[in-house]
Amino acid sequence: MDYSHLGSRDRLLLAAIHLIAERGYHGVTTQEIASAAGLSEKTLFRHFGTKQNLLESAFDRYHYxxxxxxxxxxxxxxxxxxxxxxxxxxxxxxxxxxxxxxxxxxxxxxxxxxxxxxxxxxxxxxxxxxxxxxxxxxxxxxxxxxxxxxxxxxxxxxxxxxxxxxxxxxxxxxxxxxxxxxxxxxxxxxxxxxx
Amino acid sequence: MDYSHLGSRDRLLLAAIHLIAERGYHGVTTQEIASAAGLSEKTLFRHFGTKQNLLESAFDRYHYxxxxxxxxxxxxxxxxxxxxxxxxxxxxxxxxxxxxxxxxxxxxxxxxxxxxxxxxxxxxxxxxxxxxxxxxxxxxxxxxxxxxxxxxxxxxxxxxxxxxxxxxxxxxxxxxxxxxxxxxxxxxxxxxxxx
DNA sequence: TTATAATGTCAGTACTGACAGACAATGCTG
DNA sequence: CAGCATTGTCTGTCAGTACTGACATTATAA
Missing domain, CATH: 1.10.357 (Tetracycline Repressor; domain 2)
Known part of the structure; x- marks a missing residue:
């Protein structure tokens, strides 16, 4: 996936959604998510603090x-x-x-x-x-x-x-x-x- | 759940099915499965060798x-x-x-x-x-x-x-x-x- | 250009989880 | 009772894995 045109926050969110959907919450590491977003793990934690909070933020995108x-x-x-x-x-x-x-x-x-x-x-x-x-x-x-x-x-x-x-x-x-x-x-x- | 009337092998299989269905493969530890079966973790490994093999054995129960x-x-x-x-x-x-x-x-x-x-x-x-x-x-x-x-x-x-x-x-x-x-x-x- | 914010690097901590070995205890069975 | 199988316990190893801190680097914007 190519998230390159987005800000860091969005890239992390999309990468997280993508990977967690495929392999489950515990099946994916924060390291993998960060890499998929083309960012460092540190940046992930700077934005979201915890892995769980990352997923919660992702869910705020749900609308219907x-x-x-x-x-x-x-x-x-x-x-x-x-x-x-x-x-x-x-x-x-x-x-x-x-x-x-x-x-x-x-x-x-x-x-x-x-x-x-x-x-x-x-x-x-x-x-x-x-x-x-x-x-x-x-x-x-x-x-x-x-x-x-x-x-x-x-x-x-x-x-x-x-x-x-x-x-x-x-x-x-x-x-x-x-x-x-x-x-x-x-x-x-x-x-x-x-x- | 009460598995007390069954043999160790079956108790482990049922406990595994129960817990993994609820929380996912990575969401459950071998320790938890063994405890739920009323057995020690060691016994689990003696019977199945690996966690993955435990799940595979469980799937052999599928019929339809x-x-x-x-x-x-x-x-x-x-x-x-x-x-x-x-x-x-x-x-x-x-x-x-x-x-x-x-x-x-x-x-x-x-x-x-x-x-x-x-x-x-x-x-x-x-x-x-x-x-x-x-x-x-x-x-x-x-x-x-x-x-x-x-x-x-x-x-x-x-x-x-x-x-x-x-x-x-x-x-x-x-x-x-x-x-x-x-x-x-x-x-x-x-x-x-x-x- | 310079200050500031955002990111990277790297080493490290604390913890967890799958799995193994040694040995003791308990059962069952002939 | 003797012997064998099954289980428990305890201890340990090894590889992750979430998360942190210190410091360096890059980008951005005044």
Whole structure:
């Protein structure tokens, strides 16, 4: 990775995220992180004091919910399949942008308080948005939802599962691309939820 | 955990699985594993030689595919929703029985060659089984499948996502139980795949 | 140019963790 | 009981690994 155009602090943060996501918190040394950032170990400690604080600072880069709120407010067109596809695409975009932090949070060997909470806060919100959306669609007669929350949850789990599966370089199931999964899964759910 | 009724070897294996699943390979010491097993560290090394070999031995306990093959051969009744529910239940049973090993394999900080392969081999087989099943159902006029492999994949991903989500004590999404998820998700897919 | 801030170097501390050897204690088994 | 296997204890080695301090070097900006 090339971090050369960034300031020292950012280079250290990115190197840490990259390496810890790959090998875990205890699997990486501060020396390695510093080298990957093209800096000395000393500089790392001057900036962050401790290894743990370095990781905590890295997590402050996690963001997510705002975009989703925007999506639900502005981009949906009232067509079940198209909207689900929009949601799916936005979801994967966000997840991929933060994929390394999410990887770390899944591995989660470090018991930094609030990590999981912080990364889970946003999916929870998405679940709410989606369930509400389904209720709205039902009112318009464009969907039938006996249990909107569970149905929204099922949709999210399929997307989440595909994302986790894709985390490991996506080569777990040969011949299946994320793109075509998004198409197919939204088509399936659109049909399942259609009146 | 109480391993007192087992032999030393098994106690060590179970303790290792338990602790490594929770805190990761590098997050646990051989000393801790031995103590958790109620044995001395020396005994651990007498049995396994190295920490890595201990983990490898633990992974030999992973099994999976045979049950699934049996399920597809004998337990399916030709009703889409019922069969999907059977599959879902068996899937979660197996995954839960091996949940700690799967957790380790997901965290995967250790690059023990063949770990991921061994745990991924079986889901791959399940995907095949399921796709074939859908083709059969289509022939009987009980399902429509434009792309059975992708559709099977979507179903599996929803189950896998729910499983991963449930891995962390299932408290990520309050108020949603795995049991009702299985009901709802299979119902949804049955409708999506119905003619 | 000069003062100041940011970085590097290097040696070192304190601690941890995987693993080995020697020997004693305990069990089981014939 | 005698013998053998299993385990415990204690001590130790060796290689990391987070983190520090002293001092030198470079870059930046007034």
């Amino acid at each position: 919910a705002e975009e989703m709120r925007l999506l639900f407010k502005e981009k949906l067109v009232g067509d079940l399949e198209k909207d689900l596809l929009s949601i799916s695409k936005t979801y994967h975009e966000i997840m991929n942008r933060n994929r390394k932090l999410i990887q770390i949070s899944i591995k989660d060997e470090v018991q930094l308080p609030g990590f999981k909470e912080r990364t889970m806060h946003h999916p929870l919100q998405l679940l709410d948005f989606l369930a509400n959306y389904l209720v709205e669609m039902e009112k318009k007669g464009k969907a039938v939802c006996a249990d909107p929350k569970l149905q929204a949850f099922t949709f999210m789990m399929s997307q989440f599962g595909a994302f986790v599966n894709d985390l490991e370089a996506g080569r777990n199931y040969p011949g299946i691309e994320l793109e075509s999964f998004m198409q197919e899964s939204t088509k399936l759910f659109a049909k399942a939820l259609a009146p | 595919a045979e049950e699934m093959r049996l399920l597809f051969k004998e337990k399916l009744v030709g009703d889409l929703e019922k069969d999907l529910l059977s599959i879902s239940k068996t899937y979660h049973e197996i995954m839960n029985r091996n949940r700690k090993l799967i957790q380790i394999s997901i965290k995967d900080e250790v690059q023990l060659p063949g770990f991921k392969e061994r745990t991924m081999h079986h889901p791959l087989q399940l995907l095949d089984f399921l796709a074939n099943y859908l083709v059969e159902m289509e022939k009987k006029g009980k399902a429509v499948c434009a792309d059975p492999k992708l559709q099977a994949f979507t179903f599996m991903m929803s189950q896998f996502g729910a499983f991963v989500n449930d891995l962390e004590a299932g408290r990520n999404y309050p108020g949603i139980e795995l049991e009702s998820f299985m009901q709802e998700s299979t119902k949804l897919f049955a409708k999506a795949l119905a003619p």
